[in-house]
Amino acid sequence: MDAAEPDARRVRAARAGILVLFVGMGLMLGTHVSRVPSVRDALGVTPAQLGALFIAGSIGGLIAFSLLGGLVARLGSLLLLRLASVAVVVGFGGMALAAHLGSPAVFGAAMFVTLGSFETVNALANAEAATVERMVGRSIMSQFHAAFALALLAGVGIGALYSGAGVAVPVHYLVNVGVVGLAFLACARLAILDGAPAAADSAERAGGIFVTLRVAARERRTLALGLIIFCAFTIEMSANNWLPLTLVDDFGRTEALAALLYAALVVAQSAVRVVGGRLIDRLGRVRILRGSAVLVAAGVLLIALAPGFWAVPIALLLWGAGAALGYPLAISAAADERTNATARVAAVAAFGTIAGLTMPQAIGLLAEGLGLRLSLLLVVAVAGAMLLLAPAARPLPAPATGVEEGEGAADTLEA
Incomplete structure (x- = not known):
């Protein structure tokens, strides 16, 4: 291992922190998926109108992806992960408020924030997992994604329990996502091996804020x-x-x-x-x-x-x-x-x-x-x-x- 790279103990700690990120993302997604029928009813929209609101969220995700490489170079992955963790909780809070008010417009705006910040966490977690995989010296990426899938199932199951107990969507969202957001903030330093911004004269900074789009196109x-x-x-x-x-x-x-x-x-x-x-x-x-x-x-x-x-x-x-x-x-x-x-x-x-x-x-x-x-x-x-x-x-x-x-x-x- 390169002398500049972290030792095996630090890599194991990062692996555990990244696992928390994947499990948390699965629980968040399961929280949302499990209450889609209730959200539709609260907003008073048709399936087609609900689909349009989901598209607003997807646009937020695409914008986040296009800016991510440039933001990491300028802010560093650690700060960006912390900001995205706060933003995803705020976004889910907005979705909870929209369900309470019955406002499709508020829900669409909140979905834009939620998915943009969620995909930021997702990309950072995957990039860091790939770094740990390289340091471990064997393929482990699929294990993180297995944890995500199982956590998604658990989130859906927990959502079914909430629904069966008559818990309102806003309460469900705020409790589950609030806990996950706190976990993200607590493990961010553990999960990110080197979260510092790139040097001003580095190749990462030279690519500009839209470096993600450039590498995809070129x-x-x-x-x-x-x-x-x-x-x-x-x-x-x-x-x-x-x-x-x-x-x-x-x-x-x-x-x-x-x-x-x-x-x-x-x-x-x-x-x-x-x-x-x-x-x-x-x-x-x-x-x-x-x-x-x-x-x-x-x-x-x-x-x-x-x-x-x-x-x-x-x-x-x-x-x-x-x-x-x-x-x-x-x-x-x-x-x-x-x-x-x-x-x-x-x-x-x-x-x-x-x-x-x-x-x-x-x-x-x-x-x-x-x-x-x-x-x-x-x-x-x-x-x-x-x-x-x-x-x-x-x-x-x-x-x-x-x-x-x-x-x-x-x-x-x-x-």
Whole structure:
């Protein structure tokens, strides 16, 4: 290890702090997801109007991603994480106020702040996780994302308890997110290894405030990794948005059973993420991405074309396993080059937000003419694109030993 780098004890502490960030983000998202029906009723909006409010939040996320690299260079990641932690609590407070007042306009503005600050925390956590992964010397990124997924499930479960007990949305939001925000502030110094601003004459500062946009536009590898994120996010979001409805409408199952089966998909996804690091180190990034694409395609084809319900549980396990590693693997690849690593992570992560803005709607439009099951075949095409893009995740040449060298050897075999 370089003398300038932290020792093993400090790296372990940072790993624990980053885990808190991922768990907290999962709980925040679960808090929101679990009360969407109540929020809709409180605001008095239609599903289409609620979707428009969510788009306002997504725009906030995209703006945050575009500015992130420049802000990190000027403010430092530690200060930015602390500011974003406060802002996400303020944003959720605004959403709570909007639900109390029944004001869609206030809710849309609060969503803009909430998602912008949430995605800032998300990108900083992923960039720092990639740094720790490099120092540990083996693939561990998928474990952080497994913690996020399990915390999301826990947040949804806690939300169901709040709802069942008749707790109002504002109280639920303020209690849960307030606790998470305090945890973020408490562990920020632990999670961030080097949070200082970049030197005035550094490459990071020379890129300008919009350095994230520049690396996305100019670097072919970063653009390709962003497209992999686009595919991976589409694969996940399609399951989130459409699977429960497909199980109810096309297979005639109850909403409760559909929720239980969707939970099984998330558990399969999380289980693969827990062990995924070892698979990546053994087989290499490219093989894992290609295998993930094949699993997703097989699962979606079963859902779309299955002659009976018996194939659905198998399909969900395949889909969940295939959806597990694409996103964290592309994030790790984006941080291979240490200069402007945060900007690259933000650039590729922004493609996930773009996918969230476009692909669920595309499937919904297809469903109008083809039916929901057949419209899911679009996910098969997306999985095929991820398979073709997989070589972009091959590690950059580096003299250092460890995970990058090992993966490079594995991936070189398939060049």
